[in-house]
Amino acid sequence: MKSIIFIAVWTLSSVYILAQSDEMAGQDKSQKALGLRAGFQSRHLLDEQKSALTYQSTEIFAGVFYRRETQRSFLYASLSAGKGKFIPDGFNHRWIYTTEYDIYGVPKIDSVRILSQLISADIQFTWFWKFGSGKTDWMAGTTVREMLLYTDNNTGLFNSLGIALTLRASRQIGNKSDISAALSVPLISLTTRLPWHNTATSPDKSESGTFFKKGSRLTGPSDLRMVKLDLEYNCKVLPGISLGAAYSFTYMHLTYFQTLKSYMNSIQIQTIYRL
Amino acid sequence: MKNKYLACLIAGLFALGSCEEALLSPEYENTAVDNFECIWKNYDLYYGQFLVRNINWDSLYAGYRPKISHTSSDEELAKVIHDLIWHFHDDHVFIDPTVKGLKRIESGRSDTMKIQTDFLAETVENNYLAMSKQYSGHIWYGKINEKIGYVRMDVFADPVDFAEKAFDDILEFLSETSGIIFDIRKLEGGDDRLARYIAGRFASERSLYMTSRKRNGPRHDDFESEIRWYVNPEGSFQYTKPVMLLTGRFTASAGETFTLAMNRNRRVTQIGDTTLGAFSDVMSMELPNGWLQAIPVGDYRNHEGISLEGIGVAPEIFARSTKNETLAGKDKAMDAAIKILTE
Numbered sequence: 001m002k003s004i005i006f007i008a009v010w011t012l013s014s015v016y017i018l019a020q021s022d023e024m025a026g027q028d029k030s031q032k033a034l035g036l037r038a039g040f041q042s043r044h045l046l047d048e049q050k051s052a053l054t055y056q057s058t059e060i061f062a063g064v065f066y067r068r069e070t071q072r073s074f075l076y077a078s079l080s081a082g083k084g085k086f087i088p089d090g091f092n093h094r095w096i097y098t099t100e101y102d103i104y105g106v107p108k109i110d111s112v113r114i115l116s117q118l119i120s121a122d123i124q125f126t127w128f129w130k131f132g133s134g135k136t137d138w139m140a141g142t143t144v145r146e147m148l149l150y151t152d153n154n155t156g157l158f159n160s161l162g163i164a165l166t167l168r169a170s171r172q173i174g175n176k177s178d179i180s181a182a183l184s185v186p187l188i189s190l191t192t193r194l195p196w197h198n199t200a201t202s203p204d205k206s207e208s209g210t211f212f213k214k215g216s217r218l219t220g221p222s223d224l225r226m227v228k229l230d231l232e233y234n235c236k237v238l239p240g241i242s243l244g245a246a247y248s249f250t251y252m253h254l255t256y257f258q259t260l261k262s263y264m265n266s267i268q269i270q271t272i273y274r275l
Numbered sequence: 276m277k278n279k280y281l282a283c284l285i286a287g288l289f290a291l292g293s294c295e296e297a298l299l300s301p302e303y304e305n306t307a308v309d310n311f312e313c314i315w316k317n318y319d320l321y322y323g324q325f326l327v328r329n330i331n332w333d334s335l336y337a338g339y340r341p342k343i344s345h346t347s348s349d350e351e352l353a354k355v356i357h358d359l360i361w362h363f364h365d366d367h368v369f370i371d372p373t374v375k376g377l378k379r380i381e382s383g384r385s386d387t388m389k390i391q392t393d394f395l396a397e398t399v400e401n402n403y404l405a406m407s408k409q410y411s412g413h414i415w416y417g418k419i420n421e422k423i424g425y426v427r428m429d430v431f432a433d434p435v436d437f438a439e440k441a442f443d444d445i446l447e448f449l450s451e452t453s454g455i456i457f458d459i460r461k462l463e464g465g466d467d468r469l470a471r472y473i474a475g476r477f478a479s480e481r482s483l484y485m486t487s488r489k490r491n492g493p494r495h496d497d498f499e500s501e502i503r504w505y506v507n508p509e510g511s512f513q514y515t516k517p518v519m520l521l522t523g524r525f526t527a528s529a530g531e532t533f534t535l536a537m538n539r540n541r542r543v544t545q546i547g548d549t550t551l552g553a554f555s556d557v558m559s560m561e562l563p564n565g566w567l568q569a570i571p572v573g574d575y576r577n578h579e580g581i582s583l584e585g586i587g588v589a590p591e592i593f594a595r596s597t598k599n600e601t602l603a604g605k606d607k608a609m610d611a612a613i614k615i616l617t618e
Contacts, residue, residue, distance in 0.1 A: 046299040051561035052313050054299055089295075091565045094373045101390045103598060114373065155561075195499070197321060197489040197572035198558040201467060203504050214499075251298060258320075261299045 030070045032275040037246070038062040039268025041082060043118070044089075049258035050155045050198060053091065057118045059084030061266075074128040074139055074168070079121075086118035086151050116153040122146070126166055139168040143184055154194060156260065157211070160224070162189025176236040184228040191224055192216040196257040217256065225253040240274040303563040307347035310562050311340065314356060314370070317560050323488075323573045324555070325495040327582045328363065332495075335362055349374055349564075356380050364585050366527065366553035367571035370562075383585065384524065384551060391525045392598035393548060394460040394606070396427070402604040403613075411437070416445045419456070423616050424449035427458040428473075431465030431529045435472050439510055442476045446514045454517040454616035456609065457537075460547060464528030467504070467556075474536035475509030477518055482506050482539035485532055486580065489556065489573045498574065506536040518543045519612035522590055527551040534588045535577055544615060545590040547608040552587035 043057040063080025088094075094114045099107050128141030143164040149156055165187055170180035192215045194200060200210040217223075227250070234244030246268050254260040303309040315336050325332060339359045343352065353372060357380045360368050366383035396415075400407050404425055407417030415427040426445060433441070449455055457477075474484075485504040491497055520537050522530070522545055531550045537543045555571035562568055576582050594611040 044295055044299060046301055048302060052301065052303045052563045053561050053565065054295060054301055088561070088565065091373075094565050095375070096371050096373055096567065097375065097378070099378055103390060103392055103395055103601065105390050111375075195489075196491040197323075197499075197556075198560075199489065199556045199572060201556055202502060203468060203471065263298050 030068050032069075033067045033272050034275055035065045035067070035270050035272040036063075037065065037080065037268045037270035039246075039266060041084075041264055041266035043120075043262055043264040045156045045260070045262035047156045047258075047260045049194065049196075049260065050153075051088070053088035055086055055088050055116075055155060057084050057086045059118065059120065061120070061268075063122075065270075067272075072130055074126075074130060074137075074141070076126045076128070076141075077124070079123050081122075082118075082120040084118055086116045086153075086155070116151055116155070118152075118156075119148075119150045121148040128166070128168055136169050136171045139170075141166045141168065145184075145186070154198065156262065157194055158254070158260065159192040159212075160186075160189045160219075162186045162191070162219075162224075164226075164228075178234050180230075180232045182228075182230040182232075184230075185221075186224060186226050187220070189219050189224055190216055191219040191254065191256075193254070193257070193260065219254070219256070223255050225251075227251050234270075234272060242272040242274075244270045244272065246270060301563075305563040306345050307343050307352045308345055310352060310564050310566070311343045311355065313562050314359070314568055315340070317568055317570060318360075318368075319495075320493055321490050321558060321560075321570045321572050322363075322368075322495075323490050323498075323571055324363075324365065324582075324584055327574060327584055328365070330362060335359060349377060353377055353380055357386075361386065365571060366551050367555055367557050367569060369569045371567040371569070373565045373567070383553065388524060391461065391523070392601055393523050393595045393608070394458075394525070395601050396461075398601055398604055398606055399425075399427075399458070399609060403606065403609050410441050410445060414441055414445070416448070418449070418452065419613060421451070422453045423613060424452040424455040425458065426455060427461075429461050430463055431467075431469040431473070431533070433469065435469055438469055438472055442473065442510060443512075446476060446512070449514070452516070454519065455514065456519045456521060456612045456616070458521040459526050459530050459533065460521050460523035460608070462526050462530035462533075464530060467529050467532045470529045470533035471504060471506055471536055472509050474506045474533055474540070475513075477514050477537065477543065478506050478508045478540055479513060479515050480508070482536075483578045484536040484539045485554075485575060485577060487555075487573050487575045504532070504536075506539060515542065517616060519615060520545045521547045521608045521612060522550050522588065523548040523595065523608075524551055524587070527553055528557075531583075531588055532575070538588065539578065544592065544612075545588070546592045546594055546611050546615075547590050548593065548595045549587040549589045552583060552585045554584055 041059045045055045059082040061080050061082030065078035068075040095111045096114055098110045101107050123146040124143050126141045126143040128139035130139050132138040143166045145164055147160045149158040164184045166184040168182040172178050192212055195214040200207045202210045230248045232246040234242045236242045248266045251263045303313050339355055342355045356370055360382040363382045366385045368382040370380040403419055404417045409415050413428055413430050417425045484506050486501050488498040488501045491499045520543050531554050554575035555573035557569050557571050560568040592611050594607040596607045
């Protein structure tokens with residue numbers, strides 16, 4: 001927990017100082033915007049520490065984001081959360097059967113359908129430095145990203161708080177539209193998953209406390225390989241208001257304790273209000 | 276034109292995102308051979324008692340793997356798995372097929388011990404209790420007479436907060452009694468921390484009652500550091516009069532760690548039959564065919580460092596009714612407990 005707080009405070013402080021110095025340079029007035037988004041995402045996940053089956057989620061998600069842009073910098077913060085079904089491919093109708101016997105030896109068979117759900121959350125905070133000149137804005141930035149994946153059967157249970165390198169390009173199309181693409185790869189993260197033995201009980205801590213204490217470690221590119229690609233298109237529909245659509249693809253490969261791989265496609269619509 | 280490029284790019288990305296085999300590359304296919312391999316490897320990586328039980332897992336692979344082929348049916352696979360896991364003699368080792376008609380594949384006593392004959396709730400309620408109430412889905416309590424109270428639980432599933440309130444109420448209700456019978460003969464398991472808390476409601480001093488350690492690596496002797504479990508006096512007050520703890524072969528898992536904790540209390544007398552002998556936490560894995568594999572991951576010991584896995588906690592006073600006695604309304608463990616409390 002101390003490491004999480006340290007990474008978060010250090011990075012947020014750095015981003016804040018950089019943003020302030022940019023403001024104080026007085027290059028131009030910043031443009032601020034607040035956005036709302038909602039969409040659908042589908043995640044495929046193989047957690048070899050818990051299952052030989054490949055799970056697929058069908059999630060709906062919603063979120064909010066904030067942008068502040070100057071000639072030299074671009075600040076982006078977002079928060080989103082999703083929820084949905086989380087079922088292994090090909091096992092939509094799986095049942096577990098239990099048999100109990102009364103004292104006379106008469107069996108009673110019960111069956112329960114095996115279902116599971118997933119909750120996800122994603123918080124990111126990026127400060128970009130703009131470089132290059134021309135019609136396309138090129139940016140490189142540092143992202144602090146917190147990802148949480150909670151499943152009620154513990155498959156793929158995962159948390160990560162880390163720093164990523166993000167590249168972004170955006171371009172105006174005519175007077176009303178713009179497109180952008182961003183690519184992000186993590187550099188270092190405090191990653192948490194269930195310990196080797198997949199249980200999280202200890203005498204004096206809660207399950208979540210044990211999860212974070214026993215399952216956390218600092219991961220670099222050798223342990224956690226991830227790439228996130230975002231594509232976005234926005235169009236002004238009213239003065240100060242834009243509507244847009246976005247697509248994102250995330251691939252993740254975690255190598256401890258056993259392999260956890262996933263990829264996710266996400267599509268969303270969004271509306272942006274200029275502040 | 277630009278829009279066409281954009282559309283092509285998005286279509287390409289969706290296609291990329293659809294390449295499940297390439298991106299995830301699962302290790303196993305859903306074949307009988309792969310299911311056997313997966314089961315064997317999972318126990319190899321996670322099972323916590325190879326050393327305690329002196330199991331040569333590699334030799335069992337060599338003996339059973341040839342009995343499975345790619346054409347083996349579910350029933351044939353189930354038979355070979357049963358013969359394989361039988362060698363554990365561990366009630367926490369089992370496989371749950373998710374196929375109608377196939378029953379749980381079990382190891383240990385649970386493989387053959389299906390019918391509990393030494394206890395019947397109706398026998399106790401109809402023949403021994405002057406009054407009884409159900410506090411919640413898992414807790415019953417009452418009185419045999421003004422001097423003897425009765426508490427029964429069938430699983431440690433409630434949150435500790437709930438148990439705190441429940442035992443405040445129940446122990447307050449039984450505060451005028453001179454002793455309690457605590458019946459866990461049908462307690463199948465649950466949360467060890469809740470078991471410890473409830474044992475603490477009867478404790479007057481701190482005692483080490485158990486140690487545990489869990490697998491943390493691929494070698495059979497790869498373990499996390501040992502955890503020491505202490506029972507402490509819990510709650511705003513404790514019941515410090517004699518307690519007769521009734522156990523049996525169906526007292527399992529957290530019911531047994533509860534028994535270890537209670538037995539550190541000198542006012543507790545364990546009566547009945549030996550507990551099942553399956554203490555460890557269990558993790559659940561999924562096999563390529565969707566079946567569920569239960570794997571005990573721990574090495575649990577009593578306060579003296581002795582593993583009772585496969586053995587159980589023996590009672591101080593043995594008392595077990597036969598099926599006919601139980602059906603006739605007689606409960607020998609209850610009789611023994613009442614006799615001690617009324618002496």
